[in-house]
Amino acid sequence: MxxxxxxxxxxxxxxxxxxxxxxxxxxxxxxxxxxxxxxKPTELLLGSLGACKAITLKMYAGRKGWPLERVDVELTEGKAGDRLQIEAALHLEGELSDEQKQRLLVIADKCPIHKMLSANVDIHTVLADA
The missing domain is CATH 2.20.25 (N-terminal domain of TfIIb)
Structure with a gap:
C-alpha cells in the first residue's frame, strides 16, 4: 500500500x-x-493522471515493441452540471499505425490513477493520535 x-x-x-x-x-x-x-493540489492530481497515462503507454508500447518515441498528455478540468470532467489529450510521437494509436488510446484509460479516479472510492478521514 x-x-x-x-x-x-x-x-x-x-x-x-x-x-x-x-x-x-x-x-x-x-x-x-x-x-x-x-x-495547487488540483494541478498535482492532474499531473499524476497525466504521468500515469504516459508511463502506462510507454510500458505497453515497449512490451509490444511498438515505436512510441514520446508521449505528451495535456489535461484540463471543468464541470458539466454537477460532475467534474477531465479531458486528457494524448500526443503520440513515433511511426505508429492507426490501429496502434487506437489501441494506445484504450490502454491510456487503464492506468492505475485513471482507474482510481473513475472507481467508486471510499475516502475515510479520521483524527490521528497526537
Missing amino acids: DAVKVSSTDARYTQNIHIRQFELVADEPVDVDGNDAGP
Missing part, C-alpha cells in the same frame, strides 16, 4: 508532501492568498 505524508509549513497554505525519498511542495496561487510556492 502506498503512503504519503503531508505537513504544514509556517507559510499560510504551503504544504510539504513526503513520498518515499522525495519531497514536493503544494500551495495556492497569490490571487487566493497563497505564496505560489508550488502547484
